[in-house]
Amino acid sequence: MSNPGNKTPVIGIVGLGYVGLPLAVEFGTKYQTIGYDICRARIKELQSTKDSTLEVEAEKLQTAKHLSYTSDPKDLRQANVYIVTVPTPIDKHKHPDLTPLVKASELLGKIISEGDVVIYESTVYPGATEEICAPILEEESGLKYLNSANREQLSKGFYLGYSPERINPGDKEHRVTAITKVTSGSTPEIADFVDELYRSIITAGTHRAGSIKVAEAAKVIENTQRDINIALINELVMIFNRLNIDTEEVLKAAGTKWNFLPFRPGLVGGHCIGVDPYYLTHKATEVGYVAEMILSGRRINDGMGSYVVDQVVRKMTQRRIDVIDANVLVMGLTFKENCPDLRNTRVVDIIREFQGFHAHVDVFDPWVDKSTAEAEYGPILIDEPDQGKYDAIILAVPHKEIIEMGINKIRALGKPEHILYDVKYLFPADKTDARL
């Protein structure tokens, strides 16, 4: 394969997190690949074949014979194809925070040369790659962005691609090579090139979208759809709790219909499901459409931590257990079970709400690196919960270690009178005191 300048692809990857590293490793088995990350500690651990995100095992890392790691941007100059896999989070107003994307584009603008292709994998709203990133690259490089509209007039410049990441952290079945990848490019020829490049490593194949905007839109709606579906189940929980109906029982009955979708209630955290919809609603608002459906889903899901605490406090009060100065144990902190990923975990809402009631919160999570978590959330993590200490216990994340403890060992952590609340249906309804 050759890129449009007929050069052998040399790949520079910007951002070596959950998305960039697995990709760098796959490309690094076939092509000369330079993996760049701004974080020196990350480069160091990768150079010693350790991946603290647990996405790529040491043996796998070693298979990438042509992959080198660096935190020096100058090392990226050898590349002619760049792939940007930086995070696209939201700020405290829930607006897109494009800072990492802008910084990566500024960095690449100083590095790229004529004929190079810059492919973005970060989730954005439709239009962002061409409206935000292209002008920065143009400005910094002095080169022109070449696309279907201008390539007849211009011949010198750089090209863009967009191929959204579909990484599912902790999912060992759906690894990067096993998930069909959507590809796109700024001209038909570049779209073909980008598609071929990915097809050479993605065994599940690719889907070449008609334009960059379509590929951007496809990505942002995937997680929006999950968000909405979980929001509906969360809304059902709030209705059925008022009607004294157990939601899990209803979901089991409905689940016997061939086309009922098996979503479950819960907190919606993580780097994508709780974030991506805000990218889409941001752009929708810009063009005059307030996305009521998507925003109401976000409102419900963002309110579930507070709802859980309301339910627990109500139950405590009914049993005459004081909330003020109560000891509360939250079991699980990550945004998803059996992985160490803390990004945008909404368990934090439960902790903060309890702290607002002057309760003392301990968090037990065997998957979490204590110092990483405490840097963000303060000194709340404990190594082992004490027996008989707690007025309320919240089963927040279904890590296998928590399930394996079993109901009796968990109950033993509570005072003689305590409330055990099950956010994730870890145990049968009659074994706990309340649940979503």
Place this chain on the structure above:
Amino acid sequence: MSNPGNKTPVIGIVGLGYVGLPLAVEFGTKYQTIGYDICRARIKELQSTKDSTLEVEAEKLQTAKHLSYTSDPKDLRQANVYIVTVPTPIDKHKHPDLTPLVKASELLGKIISEGDVVIYESTVYPGATEEICAPILEEESGLKYLNSANREQLSKGFYLGYSPERINPGDKEHRVTAITKVTSGSTPEIADFVDELYRSIITAGTHRAGSIKVAEAAKVIENTQRDINIALINELVMIFNRLNIDTEEVLKAAGTKWNFLPFRPGLVGGHCIGVDPYYLTHKATEVGYVAEMILSGRRINDGMGSYVVDQVVRKMTQRRIDVIDANVLVMGLTFKENCPDLRNTRVVDIIREFQGFHAHVDVFDPWVDKSTAEAEYGPILIDEPDQGKYDAIILAVPHKEIIEMGINKIRALGKPEHILYDVKYLFPADKTDARL
């Protein structure tokens, strides 16, 4: 099998529409079954082995050796198990219209005797069977409603069951016997009896829910989930249209992810998806929860007819085609393709919106019985559309006859300058002038 009074089941079915007839036919192959319908014309056609809903073929009707049809309530007295399959529509304020359910309960109250079981199949909100139907049956019969809470004290009375219908009109794959059926009863013994009774005809098996309320809730959320998912796609359409992105192209790209759900935009009509959510939100509001998610889905889906007309009128205006006195052809009237079912079709919104613009609307639908449709919607149906007559053509329902006509024959119905709008992605995007 025997019912709790150790009598051989004799089954009385109240309502012989899309739900009642297929059920009566199945029970009628095994048990003495009396099929009752208030409409004499319906009884007459069934007695001559014709089903105008096209759900049951003549040969199939003839297999029900033990099934008789009547419109005389007295004939129901022989039964000891009653199944109510009357419609549960909404009124013009979108509130549950329980009139048919109340009428059926009044009728049965005059007929039932001690030990009888009354099973409801109609979609209702959680609690309706016991809160609305049970008191009417008690009042009319002078018998007590026996349930888990009172059966220790009382021995004489009637029992209730609830087993929600899951009929999918026009779907020959998922027929009544091929869809797992949720069952429930007012005492554990009656729940077992109801479950066994259905299991004797449902080859796909049954799911015995823990209570009537759970079974009611399970049913009402099934269609609510579909409604919400279509509403999301409709919202995406409205966003992507503003961004000049073709929604179908985005859905195709997103559909290459293993867990993306393949919903399509469109009008949401019919007897259930556009109706059931209002039952749930009605009850939710009663207990103090305004279901923002479900209601925003309803708002979007109920507005799609109007949105389509806005889009067409905008397109017509851009091409300087007058809307006032324009000839508009709407192709398809039923709420779903390849079946004659007109219940709650939202194509009507398109017709009424155009009429509001002083346009003349013709409707072509080869599946629809002209007199039935005109009784409800006025003289809008035509046998064959004229060539070269129309300023705008709306492809509203993907009946196979419409698809088979092909784009050229459809275009030929329009004036030299006309707008062809594709609600259902019948044709590729570049073959029509606009689409959802």
